Amino acid sequence: MILGIGVDMIEVARVQKAIERNPRFVDKVFSPIEIAYCEGKKNRFQHLAGRFAAKEAFIKALGHGVPWTSIEVVNLPSGRPTLSVRDGKDHGFIRAHVSLTHLAAHAIAVVVLER
Ligand SMILES: CC(C)(COP(=O)(O)OP(=O)(O)OC[C@H]1O[C@@H](n2cnc3c(N)ncnc32)[C@H](O)[C@@H]1OP(=O)(O)O)[C@@H](O)C(=O)NCCC(=O)NCCS
Numbered sequence: 189m190i191l192g193i194g195v196d197m198i199e200v201a202r203v204q205k206a207i208e209r210n211p212r213f214v215d216k217v218f219s220p221i222e223i224a225y226c227e228g229k230k231n232r233f234q235h236l237a238g239r240f241a242a243k244e245a246f247i248k249a250l251g252h253g254v255p256w257t258s259i260e261v262v263n264l265p266s267g268r269p270t271l272s273v274r275d276g277k278d279h280g281f282i283r284a285h286v287s288l289t290h291l292a293a294h295a296i297a298v299v300v301l302e303r
Pocket residue numbers: 234235238263265266267268269287288289290291
């Protein structure tokens with residue numbers, strides 16, 4: 189059964205500006221695995237923006253907030269993203285599905301939660 193669905197779209201430049209203004213933003217929002225993945229990419233801001241959108245989409249799907257860094261997007265070897273919450277709490281879903289896309293200017297994420 190579907191518990192919730194969330195979608196979010198963000199301007200890559202907004203995330204880039206937030207990071208350039210405050211370098212600690214990255215550590216406040218993204219997990220070490222997410223940071224390492226994005227650092228390895230040609231345009232890290234697009235990938236970070238995708239993950240930011242995924243976190244916001246997840247919160248929409250869930251219906252309440254959780255700490256940013258506890259929501260983690262990890263890619264499988266195929267490149268397919270997965271999403272999990274690492275805060276040790278039961279949020280009432282058994283599986284999270286996430287899909288990301290990003291272009292130079294915008295990133296979009298969709299999250300579906302199953303219970
Ligand atoms: C997956 C694919 C459709 C992505 O499309 P695209 O237009 O290049 O990229 P988009 O900007 O729309 O999306 C990028 C996001 O797609 C997601 N993605 C990558 N590979 C994926 C896959 N196999 N399945 C689902 N999502 C995937 C990632 O989340 C990626 O963003 P991220 O790197 O920041 O996590 C395309 O690269 C493709 O068809 N690749 C072949 C995949 C394949 O066969 N892999 C098998 C290797 S074992």
